[in-house]
Amino acid sequence: MKTIVKVVNGLESKEKMIISEIKTLIDSKNLEPGEKLPSERLLAEKIGVTRGSIRNAIQKLESYGLLKSMPQSGTFISNLGRAALNGMIDQILNLPEPDFKSLVETRIFLEINSVRFAAIRHSAEDLERIEQALEDYRTKTLSGNESVEEDLLFHLAIAQASHNPSLNQLMLSITPQIITDFEKYHVCKSDMALSAIKEHEVIVEAIRTRNPDQAELMIKEHFSVLYQYCYKTKKQIIKEGNN
Amino acid sequence: MKTIVKVVNGLESKEKMIISEIKTLIDSKNLEPGEKLPSERLLAEKIGVTRGSIRNAIQKLESYGLLKSMPQSGTFISNLGRAALNGMIDQILNLPEPDFKSLVETRIFLEINSVRFAAIRHSAEDLERIEQALEDYRTKTLSGNESVEEDLLFHLAIAQASHNPSLNQLMLSITPQIITDFEKYHVCKSDMALSAIKEHEVIVEAIRTRNPDQAELMIKEHFSVLYQYCYKTKKQIIKEGNN
DNA sequence: GATGTAAATCTGGTTAACCAGTCTATTCTA
DNA sequence: TAGAATAGACTGGTTAACCAGATTTACATC
Known part of the structure; x- marks a missing residue:
């Protein structure tokens, strides 16, 4: 039985x-x-x-x-x-089961704070790690391969540079689950990989110049697709919340 | 041995x-x-x-x-x-051991997002729970008792109203640890309890009127002491990060 | 040789006995 | 009677045997 x-x-x-x-x-x-x-x-x-x-x-x-x-x-x-x-x-x-949308929404503001703190506090060593991660992502993408992993590692390198262990841990727990769900939900289109390189570059630039506001702006830009994905459903949730 | x-x-x-x-x-x-x-x-x-x-x-x-x-x-x-x-x-x-300051810093932006989402999405039932939590906090404080627990429950009620299970879970995991550390670090002065009632009230008002910006402002105000506590050390971390 | 079947093996999960400290109640001593 | 010593029960943690289901293997059959 x-x-x-x-x-x-x-x-x-x-x-x-x-x-x-x-x-x-x-x-x-x-x-x-x-x-x-x-x-x-x-x-x-x-x-x-x-x-x-x-x-x-x-x-x-x-x-x-x-x-x-x-x-x-x-x-x-x-x-x-x-x-x-x-x-x-x-x-x-x-506590309801965390659904994909709530995970994405949470990830976005974790990333925003992560990149802000990274811009403010990163060490030379941190920056080196971030740039290495960017380089890995670039070469992998330009060679036409899948680069989801390298994307993940790039964002985790930023989280590490935030020098906030607590935030870093939250990123570590939340991000992989999202990644594995990504293909399932088809949020990410493959032709976006090239433009994503550029986006990653400007994020790194904002971090390097220690400009948290710019970094925030660029990461929001980077997540705009996901952002819209959330916003679309947000209305629905608002409606549900109003009854 | x-x-x-x-x-x-x-x-x-x-x-x-x-x-x-x-x-x-x-x-x-x-x-x-x-x-x-x-x-x-x-x-x-x-x-x-x-x-x-x-x-x-x-x-x-x-x-x-x-x-x-x-x-x-x-x-x-x-x-x-x-x-x-x-x-x-x-x-x-x-991963370094999450220290008290990183926990506080993380809590602050979790709370900010929590209260924003709550303002946007709360149901009538959510609002009722929040107001009940506020009432509990008020009576407990006004009768001269410790009201740390009621404060915690107030903030958790807001997290619940955010309708983001993922965020809610993070709040649940992070907040209690902070609370138990509070007395140890003497961050919270007892004479602040009275003004905290007023602060809680304006937060609820902002949620009720579905004004996320105002809610964010008020919660920042509410956490201003903690905020300064973080900021004071932030400079130090920046300096460390620069070498 | 292909295929269906049954037995043997291997898997993560569960259980109950065991372990080394802790706590408590009793006894012994001054 | 007060206090120290001690024996025993009790604690969470650990270990090894056991379980049921999955998987592989071997073999019989066609």
Whole structure:
């Protein structure tokens, strides 16, 4: 027999259920910030699932900073109070699956900030890496090959030059997913590759001259197709939001 | 005997080593996108660690969309080519630990976009939630209590109203960590709570009247203290970046 | 030789026993 | 009675055996 498990925003339904149970348990026991959660074994028994499932759920909540497991001691509730905890868990459980459009939209403003910070803060070494990435992209494109990878690496080099590790990490998590979806959605036409070289060049120039405003403008230009792609659907979302 | 394991940006040194080994293995075997990785058991033996460690490393790479494990079948390399794969793994391994300032800086532009989208797209239900969050914050503050939690929930309500699940998720991951660090760094003075109510009110007003520009202005105003906090250090980073 | 089939092997995922510290309750001592 | 010592239960983490399904292999059949 084959059991199909639905996976939404990285949470399968079982995990959701467990997280929800943990939440009600924290509520019913009036556990305060810093207090200890019941042991994994106890939770497993009480909720009626295996200990492994409990561990997964705890790990998920830990990744949001809501819990903290201490080896050989216990799992503790973070400093956030119960109100924040409840609110956050509710939002996590109800978070819709990130769709392609929201990813693209998010990527755009991440890129904008990325390139701005890069223009302001890049080191000589950063610039060298960016120019190398541009060169790789150029040669690959001019030789008529696919250059999606080199494009990705170019943008990631800029993110690295932003000297904002947090932003850099967000770019690293979001961009690859978009890239792999690109072909599927046919957003990018192949004849755009040549003009994209020029666009990349002016972006690098803006970074080199430490002109964040110009850099922002050029990256917006570079993403104009994606931008329109978002905007087209934005109206629709507005309409939906109005009812 | 107690072995201390250094943890940097969520990757302990052992995990880093394993990821690095996997990378060189993919390189040396000339594995193409879509091809299958050697089995976990084989990797474990070859690298000389336990299978559990291998699983952790794979899971990490999976979270970045570089690998994809299929039950009872194998772990596959994503559609990204080897160049992108190598570049991304390098960046992941060298990613500096996100410091408080970079988190704050990132939060600010996440909030800016969040409030802009909320102003454009919020539903009646969203607005209701935001106003409720504001009310909770007001009563808690006016009664002289700590209201950090209610502040957090207010901002998360706005993120939810942005109707961008991707952005919403980033906000959920980044904000709590900042909140818990707040007291440590003494960024927020307690006498600001009262004026913060007013600031929250004008933000809500801008959202209600669907004025994204005004909303952005008001949220910037709201974060001006944090903004200065960032700016003060930005100069320093620029200087560092110039050498 | 091509093809369908069954058995053996190999896969990632799961489970339960085990481990090394931590915490607690009891006992022993001054 | 107060405090230190200790034994035992309890903690999250780790390991190795196990599972069910996928995949490959070998073989019988035509």
